[in-house]
Amino acid sequence: MTGQRPDDETFLRSHLADLPRSIDPPRDLWPAIEGRLAPRARARPRIALYRLAAAIALVALSSAVTWYVARRSDAPVAVATAPVDRAGLARLARAGDIMEQGLGSSSLAPATRAVLARNLVVIDSAIAECQRALDADPGSPVLAGLLRAAHRQRVEFLQQAARLPRS
C-alpha cells in the first residue's frame, strides 16, 4: 500500500500544477454580498458629507499630531545620550496608527494610494528593523533614537498625505 502512494502523488503532481488557482464565479456575487454587509459597511466615502467630515477629522487629527510631534522634535538631537523612552515610542506609534486609519477612510486617487502604500512599506520596514535591533539591545539609546525617528517620519509622512489635494 505505501509503495503505491508516491506513485499516485507523482501522477497527480502535473495535474495539480495545471490546476487553476482561481476560478471566476459564474455571476457577479458582489451585489448580493454588499446587501448583506452589516451597517458599518454602509460607510461609503462617495457621500459628500462623509468626505467632508472625514477631511475635517483628518485635518483636526493632523493638527493634534503635529502639536505632539513638534513638541517632541524640538528636543535636542543628541540621541546617543537620550534615555530609552518606551512610553513615548508607544505614543508615537499609536499616533501614526490613528493617522493611518483616518487616511484609510479618506478619498485619495488610486495612484496616490499606491504611492502612499509603497512608501509606508519602506517606513514600516525601517521601524521593524529598528525594533528588532532594540529588542536585541534594549538599553541602546542610539537604537531607541533611530526607532523614534522612524516613527516620527511615519507620522510626518501621513500628515503630508493628509494635506494632499483630494480626488
Add this chain to the structure above:
Amino acid sequence: MRPAVLLLALILPVPLMAQQRIDRRMAVSSTASIRINDLVGMVRLVGWDRDSLVVVGELPARAGQLYFGGSTDAAKVGLEGTDTGSVVTSATLEVRVPKHARVSVRGAVVSLDAGGLEGDLDFITTAGRLHVEGAPRTVTAETLDGNVEVAGPVASLRVRTAGGTVVLRGVRGDLTVTTVSGAILIGGARISRARLETVSGEIAWKGAIERGGTLDAQTHSGNIELRLPPTLGADLELSAPSGAITSEFTLKGKPSASGTLRTSIGDGGAAITARTFRGRISLLKQPEVDANPAAPGGISGTSR
C-alpha cells in the same frame, strides 16, 4: 453650422482645433497673495517688476477651462473641468506675478519652473515636479512623488517628498528636507540650521555651517556623505551601528559599543549629527578651490 465652417472643422488637425490660446491679465498689489490651483502640464512661474498678474499660453481642450480673478490683494488662477482620466502634458502656461508676491500652488500633477521670485512660494502637489531658480524668501514644497530642485540663496526652505529626489544648490539659512526613499543632494550650502531626513535614501552634503549652527542628517538604510570646509570647526556626533565611519579629517576617539562617535574637528562651534542604521558615514574635505562649489555632493549609484 455653416458648410464652410463645417468643412474647415473637418480638415483642421484635431490638436489645433483642441488648443485654447490663453492671455489673461489683471492688476494686483506688489505683495498680493496669488493662488494657483489644479494647473496641469508645464507651468513657468515668473516674478517680475510690474504690479500685475498675467497668464499666457496654450491649453488643450481636455485641460478644462481657465478661471482667473480676485482682488488686487488676493487673486486666483486655476483650471476646472480637467479630464481626470488622462494625463495632460501638452499644456504650456506662463504665469507672471509681482516678484514680492506670495504664491501658493496646489494640484495633482504639474511641472513648475519658477524664477525671479523674491517672496514666498508654497507648492503642494501629489505628483508635481518643482524647479526653482533665484532667491525667494521662503520655499515650502511638498510633493508625493516628484523631484524638487532649488538653486539660489533661499533663506528658508522646507521640502518634503516621498519618492522624489531633492537637489539643492547654494541655499542659505534654515533648511528642512525630508524624504522617504528619495536621495537628498546638496551643494554650495551655507546654513544656520539644517535637518535632513530620509528613510531609505542617500544624503550627500557639500557646504558650510555657520558658527553655532546645526546640521542634523539621518537616514535609516542609506549612506551619508558630508563634504565640509577643511577649516570648519564643529562638534560631531556620528552614529552608524551597522556601517563604517570614515573621515578625511583627523578624528579623536573611537566609536562606542553602540556605534556612536562623539568628537570635534577644528575648534568646534557648529554641531553636526549624522545617523544611519544600516549605511556608512563619510566625512570628506571640500577642496580649498572648488571648481564647482554649488554642485551637490554625489554618491555613486545615486540616481539624479
Add this chain to the structure above:
Amino acid sequence: MDPDALSLEVRRAQAGDADAFAALYRAHAGRVYAMCLRLEGDPAAAEERTQDVFVRAWDRLPGFRHESAFSTWLHRLAVNVVLAHRRATWRRDLRVAVVEEPELLESPRAAPDPGTRMDLDAAMIRLPPGARAVFVLHDIEGYGHAEIAEMTGIAEGTSKAQLFRARRLLRRALDR
C-alpha cells in the same frame, strides 16, 4: 491587484470603506470561489459559501492585525466558513477511513462519459465529500495533516487515510 495597493485597500476596508472592500472582493473572489467549489463540489453551494466568506470577512476585518498576508487570512477564514457549514456531514464523511482494502474505496459520485478525458477539477467534484475535503486542503491549499485535523475535528491518521483514498480515486478517474 498590486500588493501595495492591496495593503492600503485592506486598511481602508478596515476603516469601513465599502468601496475598498469591493476592490478586495474583486481581487480575491476567484481564489475563494475556486476553493469553495472544490470543497463543496457544487457550483450553487460554492456561490453561497463565497458570499458567506466575504460577509464574514467584513465582520472580522477590524480584527485583522496584518501579521500575515491578507490573502492567507482570508483563505483560512474561507476554510473555516465552509467547514462550519458542512461540519456535521463532513465529520461523518471524513471519518470514513477505508485504507485497509482499496476495493472498499467508495466509488466516485458519477462516472464520466465514456471516452471523455477528465481534468482534475472534474474528477475532484466526483470524489466523496470527505476525501475531497482533505485532498483540497492538503494538496491544493497546502495545509498539513495536523492543521486539517485541528480544523475538521478528525484524527491526523484519518486525514492521511482520506488523502490516500482521494489520490487513488483521482488517479483512477484521470487514468481512464
